[in-house]
Amino acid sequence: MPLESINHLALELCIPPSATITGNLCFFQLTDTDLKVEAAVCAADIARGKTEETQQQTTTASQDTLELVVFGQTTVDQLYRLADSCRLDINALTRINLRNKLSSYRFSVRCENLQTSRQLLAQFSLTHQLEAALLKDAPSLNEPGLLVMDMDSTTIEIECIDEIAALAGVGQQVAEVTELAMQGKLDFAQSLVQRVARLKDAPESILAQVARDIPLMPGLETLVAGLKQHGWRIAIASGGFTYFSDHLCRLLALDGAFANELEISGGKLTGNVSGDIVDAKVKAETLNLLSQKFSLSHSQTVAMGDGANDLLMMGSAALGVAYKAKPLVLEQADASINHSGLDCLLHWLA
Template sequence: MNNNLCFFQLSDTAVKLEAGLCAADFALTQNKESLVPSHFDSQQALELVVFGQTSIGQLHNLIAGSDIDINALTRINIRNRQSSYRFQVSSQNPAQSRQLLAQFSLKHNIEAALLKDAPSLSEPGLLVMDMDSTTIEIECIDEIAALAGVGQQVAEVTELAMQGKLDFAQSLVQRVAQLSGAPETVLAEVARDIPLMPGLKPLVASLKQHQWRVAIASGGFTYFADHLCQLLELDGAFANELEIINGRLTGKVSGDIVDADAKAQTLKILSDKFDLDHRQTVAMGDGANDLVMMNSAALGVAFKAKPLVLEQADASINHSGLDCLLHYLK
């Protein structure tokens, strides 16, 4: 499609194109400077992404409430049967605008993102995702604990860790210790009907079609991460290994714990392995343990995340499936 910029005025009821012209035409006019805002820079401007179901009124309120100004409509994407609009925008305080945008999106049940230098779908890239409550709808350790009869004790510790109120490694040791003596068969029982997060399969399929690499970096367990890696034909899976002796869990983890730093290191290991530009890296997660990895990527996306994670992410997906990410990529 033609990617020329279109400049316009936006009210709460209508979008009015400036003189009915696009950027390619502006170069031929005498009043170009009056049409293009003085602070507009096509190379440096932020991008606002909203979806086709967003009403004009919502868009008007969104930009007003987020302290941003729209300069131009740059692209309309149709991906995985959804349409999205990319605007070049400006803000005096992008970090604050991103926070306001996230709050507006949550309150009004829409998806939107304020991005800068987003990776491109059309170029090879890398997506590394958390597993529990991100690629799958459950926390595996909570499911194992429920089957082992210690569900409440483990779930309480899991929640504290997700909120960043308890060191992850410490919390993992405490939770796994509760599983001591549980039969190995509980792992197979959880894996048998593991619920994939909506949008996961189309996201992976679309990224693969565009020569992207996709992997899991999880504070969960290899039993499930390896299962997903095989099921979805992923490019890697990194997780903790439960120690099992004589068919029973010992309540210990074998080897080093995959914590926040290890997740971030996974991103670097894989981008180096596949010779990918760092600008083409994305990390996605929902808990405090994902923040280091998300901050290490070119784009860190919070998926239905805890408030602490939502506050620090570059973008968020709060109501839609994982395939919403496709629209945040250029």
Template sequence: MPLDSITHLTLEQCISPSATINKNLRFFQLTNTDLKVETGLCTADFPLQQNKETIPQISVDPQEALELVVLGQTSIGQLQGLVTDSNIKINGLSRINNRNQQSSYRFQVTCQNPGQSRQLLAQFSLKHKIEAALLKDAPSLSKPGLLVMDMDSTTIEVECIDEIAALAGVGQQVAEVTELAMQGKLDFTQSLVQRVARLRGAPESVLAEVARDIPLMPGLKILVGTLKQHQWRVAIASGGFTYFADHLCQLLELDGAFANELEIIDGKLTGKVTGDIVDAKVKAQTLKILSDKFALDHRQTVAMGDGANDLVMMNSAALGVAFKAKPLVLEQADVSINHSGLDCLLHYLK
């Protein structure tokens, strides 16, 4: 089928999400000029076919094989642009997943420089507002695993310290320091000490006020619920505060929450935290502590965050996911979610 006549069609419109994909790759050839797929894959109203006798044998070295994952609403034109700009070659269609009322298509692909292709893919996805991932040995949803997430701007839509500061009348000063820390331009521990110090004298009641109206990130409940149905463990490792992390832990029935504890004396914040500060190193240690505690295979670990202090944890996991992240994090993450809810992660798992 000539490509210029079908660029507007989505993958779902061309290949039904209910199409049967066997263990062997199904023929899917996309070039700059046309699309050819294996007989029987096409939808009834998309009469594109490929004669079985002319289908080439697909042979890919397992050591070189990677998976490209895109959502079903991705158009053929977007897919063609993505693989061209990212220097990726599609070898065949390996799987279609239907999760949370959405489909995703997994292609086995090869590329000469996976690291470079991953960065190019992330840039293309961000620019064209699609979700896509280039994966190797992704964790499996069907096996027990562990997801550790950052809290502020990841599991929830706000930075709690900024919300507290706004109620305490020092919002602008604290928000500026927060942004520098998230971009990696300021040491996290140093920034936390500076920000918390500005909260000195604020009444404890502001914490309850922030917790009462705390907005959960879209897709959070679906993600946690689905993972738990498949015997996954889910936890929070946050540079934020226990008051909110514990609230979410109870609300979502998580398997753990690690965060900093604000010192409160006589009903007021002292401007200090008690105990060791949960920084990037501690977040990474949390991932190992929990995976050891629950006897989970490291290949089944995922870490997700948006800021520079999440990078060590993300690099320690089998799969590091940047969620609507700062440029520094987006550049270094294994995969990213830029436009969808947290439940998009379900499609990146096998």
């Protein structure tokens, strides 16, 4: 197909979604002049190397299987520019998934440096306002797995401590410290102690007020329902507070919630945290403990967050996903979601 005649078309118009692609490879070549798509070849035949072209493809492929995932609304021109900008060679269309009323296209790709290509992809996605992921051995949706999510600005649209502080009349002071911690410029435990101290003598009733109006992140309920249908476990590990994480756990019937406990006495906040602080290390440990508790393979673990305090947890999972995250987190994440709801994750899973 001449590129000039299809550049503006979405992938799902050029290659309509079809269940027949599952389990097959469709050879795919995108040049600056043409899009070439050959008839699907059975994966078993490819493994046996029945054709000379297949053998050549296998020989030149990277030892690590990498997938580029984009949505069906992505245009051919966007895909071409994405591959060029991110230094990717696309060699096959391996699967088309239909999930949550959207189609996503999975391509087998090669690159010289995975981290560099991922960073370039994150920037390309932000600039061009599209979603895409470059994945290595992605967890499978169809097998039981574990998702552990941050709470504030990930599963919910707010930072609870900032909302509490605003109602307590110290919003500006607390928000400034929160931002420094999210960017990784201030130790989390230190920042939490500083922020909670400013809440001393605030009435306990403001916690209920924040919880009552708590806004769930778009796509959260769809994501939870979709994962549960496939036997996944879902939990929250948060540097926020149990008052809100427990509320979400009950609301969404999650499998666990771990957060910090605000000390309350006489109906007022004391300005202290009870017990050990849930910091980056504890978040990572939580993911590992839950995977053991539920007897789940590490290869089926996913962690999602937006701030520096989530990086250890994301690094401990098989797939670490940055959700509308700070630049520091985008640079180190395995994948990102920048414009869509949380249910976009359903398409990043194999």
